Amino acid sequence: MSSAHDCVVSLVDNFQKRHPIRAGSLIITIYGDSIAPRGGTVWLGSLSKLVAPIGINERLVRTSVYRLTQESWLQGEKVGRRSYYSLSGPGRRRFEQAFKRVYHGAQPSWSGQWTLVLLSQLDTARRQKVREELEWLGFGYFAQGLLAHPTLNRSEAMAALQEMDAADDTIILQTEAVEPLASKPLRRQVRESWNLESLAENYQRFLTQFRPLWKALDEENHLGEEECFIARTLLIHEYRKVQLRDPQLPDELLPTAWEGRNAYQLCRNIYRTIYQRAERWLDQHLETAEGPLPAPGNSFYQRFGGLE
Incomplete structure (x- = not known):
């Protein structure tokens, strides 16, 4: 069986093999998962050092951050010779919309209306x-x-x-609303209209990619702080990509054995296991103009039904 360390190495290798490397998308993941809960502003140099082990060099970070600024996700500020980037107003709203569903999980009960x-x-x-x-x-x-x-x-x-x-x-x-809420022809229509087969395949790929890490963590939970940050970032990055394609349909309209539920459980289990060590890594390596990033706000600890 692969060790947790081997699994993280494999995840990084898989990310680096994709061409072109979508550095901007990964930076959005890091802002949404790690930086937004801690005030949303970071020194560009510390961000570059943070992502270097994942295979993103300083030039690519600068290019990607410039593009995200042009697209109104981020806004920059110069303090002396250093550049600090924070979420813009529109960027923060988009982050909240994009990431809320990642950590939320179960849908509220459905009224049956359309x-x-x-x-x-x-x-x-x-x-x-x-x-x-x-x-x-x-x-x-x-x-x-x-x-x-x-x-x-x-x-x-x-x-x-x-x-x-x-x-x-x-x-x-x-x-x-009419009874039954989800008749047989309606469920067939839902499968076709939202292409649930394709979405299930995406969730299955996510499960195949991250189950070995969960199994290894269950056997020997010895990952270092930097490895926990890398694993957590790639976990949320890959899960978020599938979530963006998920219409978040009510349970009543989904297949009984829906891979999306399994993917959420797996993501939650791994996140809860490694997030504290990842946070310690962020404490040591990310900077604002005032010094280290502030501690995460209360909403951070409500992720995945509550972090311990």
Whole structure:
């Protein structure tokens, strides 16, 4: 059996083999998982040293941070000769939206209602653009020009359409709950509209990638602080990538043996086991203009149902 150390080496190797290396995406993971709970600002030099063992050099960090700044995720400030980067206002909102689902887990019980958006009154080009945005929010394509969401309510859908300047040309309907909540044809429609088979395969890949680490940690939990930081970062990075494609459907509409539940449990188990050592590594190696990063806020300890 591989040791926990071997498993971390393997995870880093797998990350480095991908071309091109998406350094910006990994930096977003680090900001969301490690830096945002501690005030959200960090010296660029300490960030570069932090990611070097994962295979991201200083030049790539600078390029990626510059791009994230141009895209309004981050904002920079010069203090003397050093540059410090923090989450921008829009960036913080996007971080919260993107990462909330990663640590949340179980969905609240479903009312059985559906929010329907009819795009038939939009011209073809705008219809495609609005459809793509709604699908990113978790809507499923039910029929020509018709999208549906089981948990996003009418006012939330309206707010999203207003942001796209499409609210005046779309029709929003909300259905009443009927029994049974998830009939056989409805479950078939859900499988097709959200391509659950493909999503399950992505979750299965995540499970295959990280189960050896959990097994090794269960046998001998001797990872050092830096290895725990690397493992935690790659764990959340890979889990977040699958989560971005997950519409977060209610349990009633999902298959009985749903891989997403297993993936959440695995991610939670590993995170709870290694997060404290990773935090100690961050204490020692990340800096703000005032010195070490502040301690994480209370919301950090509510992740995955509560960190011990």
